[in-house]
Amino acid sequence: MGIFIIDFDRTIANGHTHNTIARFYKTIQGPNPSWNAEEQQDQWNLVKHIPPITAGNLTWKTVIETMLNNGHQVAIASFSSYPHIIPQYLLQVIGLSADLVKQVHIEAWLPEQPATANKNNHIMNVLQHFKFAGHKNQVVIIDDAKTNTDAALAEHFVVIPAHDKLGNPFTDGKHLSLLLTTINNMNTG
């Protein structure tokens, strides 16, 4: 079994939910930022129309369902001050069932220096959450930011970049196709 750790902004959502909300709300560093129900609703309204990335007929719904139905663990790792957005987006925009959304671990918080930080601390927290005792070649990282994929490669995780060689995010969903192939290879290999 593997663990899939997926970035959110410009990897699942075809836009940047944190930056969109941050135009109207302060950013808060660290885990568990506190927003009241009214703020959470207003923040959701700012981003709920951002479409997801798809690869033709292949959607994130299919990809995440395939991961979970094959017994893999799934987490979303995001630099975000608005973590409540992510499960809501998975439910209402991606169309995952409430039961499956509950199985997805959300590791979303803003580091001290978001411009220079990478996702390796988020990844380590996810592995701790799942009490992962396997090999790093069972941990698959998907991210549109080259800083994050380079850092994950340096730690010898499996990386599926959601960006081209120059670091430009894929907008055609190429990473969704690559993921489906990877899941199928893990099942047979």
Ligand SMILES: [Mg+2]
């Ligand atoms: Mg991103």
